[in-house]
Amino acid sequence: MxxxxxxxIYIQIMDEIKHRxxxxxxxxxxxxxxxxxxxxxxxxxxxxxxxxxxxxxxxxLTETRRGMGTFIKGExxxxxxxxxxxxGLAVARAFVQxxxxxxxxxxxxxxxxxxxxxxxx
Numbered sequence: 176m177x178x179x180x181x182x183x184i185y186i187q188i189m190d191e192i193k194h195r196x197x198x199x200x201x202x203x204x205x206x207x208x209x210x211x212x213x214x215x216x217x218x219x220x221x222x223x224x225x226x227x228x229x230x231x232x233x234x235x236l237t238e239t240r241r242g243m244g245t246f247i248k249g250e251x252x253x254x255x256x257x258x259x260x261x262x263g264l265a266v267a268r269a270f271v272q273x274x275x276x277x278x279x280x281x282x283x284x285x286x287x288x289x290x291x292x293x294x295x296x
Contacts, residue, residue: 176217182269184219188227189234193262196236196247203249207237 176191178184195201207213210228214221228245231237236258238248274284 179269181272185223185227185230188213188217188219188224189231190262190265192227192231193236193258197259197262201247203247205247206243207245207247209244 176187178187192201192207201207207228208216210221210224214224217224228237228239232239232245232248236248237245239245271281271284274287279287
């Protein structure tokens, strides 16, 4: 995972876990990697992982089971519209900011997005 220097790492980790939930690679009841394992994998301070997991729990997406680890909370399909919209908005905000930083205005951004959608179909 490559980190964006403009976004706190713990938020990027949270977003990655949310992406995995939306994609269905993480489902209700699945165990997320331990703090130590994920910190080693991503080469970040374990406190960063702890913060990400705490925020995910505060958001109601995970739960910590004493002595067992952290698990995706809920039952059934978690890929709800609210989570999709949250992730979509985060991605869109970052995209729009990068486009603005490159000197591209809102109308040009919309045109570029429309082209990209048309090319996909």
